[in-house]
Amino acid sequence: MNFLKTLLVALIFALPLSATAQAKFGHVNVYALRDVMPSVVTANKKLDTIAKQYNDQMQELAKEYEKLVGDYKSGKWTTPEMQNLKLQEIQQLEERIMAFKEMANNGITKKTEELMAPINKQIKEAIKAVAKEGGYTYIFDSGSEGLLFAAESDDVTALLKKKLGVK
Numbered sequence: 001m002n003f004l005k006t007l008l009v010a011l012i013f014a015l016p017l018s019a020t021a022q023a024k025f026g027h028v029n030v031y032a033l034r035d036v037m038p039s040v041v042t043a044n045k046k047l048d049t050i051a052k053q054y055n056d057q058m059q060e061l062a063k064e065y066e067k068l069v070g071d072y073k074s075g076k077w078t079t080p081e082m083q084n085l086k087l088q089e090i091q092q093l094e095e096r097i098m099a100f101k102e103m104a105n106n107g108i109t110k111k112t113e114e115l116m117a118p119i120n121k122q123i124k125e126a127i128k129a130v131a132k133e134g135g136y137t138y139i140f141d142s143g144s145e146g147l148l149f150a151a152e153s154d155d156v157t158a159l160l161k162k163k164l165g166v167k
Contacts, residue, residue, distance in 0.1 A: 025153035026136045028160055029143035030123060037166050039122075043115040050111055054104040061097050068093060126163040130156050 034040050068090050077083040131139050139156055161167070 023137040024135050026131070026134065026139040026156040027142040027153050028127070028139060028155065028157045030141045031143040033157060033160055033164075033166070034119065034123065036161070037119065037123075037164060039119050040116075043112075043119065046115060047108065047112060051108060054107070058097075058100065058104070061093070061100060065090070065093050065097065122164065123160070126160050127156075130159045130163055134159065 068086070072083070072086045072090060077086070127139055130136070134154075134156065136154070136156070140153070
């Protein structure tokens with residue numbers, strides 16, 4: 001009877017070990033993979049073009065601001081009312097500049113999300129396919145800060161590059 005109890009306890013503790021032994025782990029640095037994808041290069045060029053347009057518009061606003069401030073500081077006003085009007089113009093332009101900065105940041109963020117969403121989906125689908133084909137239980141992103149330690153696992157970057165058609 002003691003032998004059966006001992007055997008049963010040993011089997012109960014051994015089952016989780018055998019299940020863990022069958023697990024297969026892989027890792028990939030998704031950021032590094034993404035950086036070599038041609039579609040990311042194309043997306044980054046589009047984003048650079050948009051950022052340049054925003055920057056050009058911002059420089060025009062800055063020139064306009066400098067001119068207004070220069071005119072205001074010149075002190076060539078016939079009345080205090082004229083001086084107050086110029087000050088109001090400066091304040092209104094400052095508000096426009098702040099609103100433009102916010103709009104530009106939001107525009108770039110939205111465009112980045114729009115351009116990267118299909119790329120991220122493609123990478124996610126490739127990871128799932130490689131995991132299924134290779135019998136991987138888990139594939140971790142070694143480029144994220146969430147993975148603090150990883151025991152030995154397979155680097156599946158080459159498999160994913162092949163699946164995505166990236167050299």
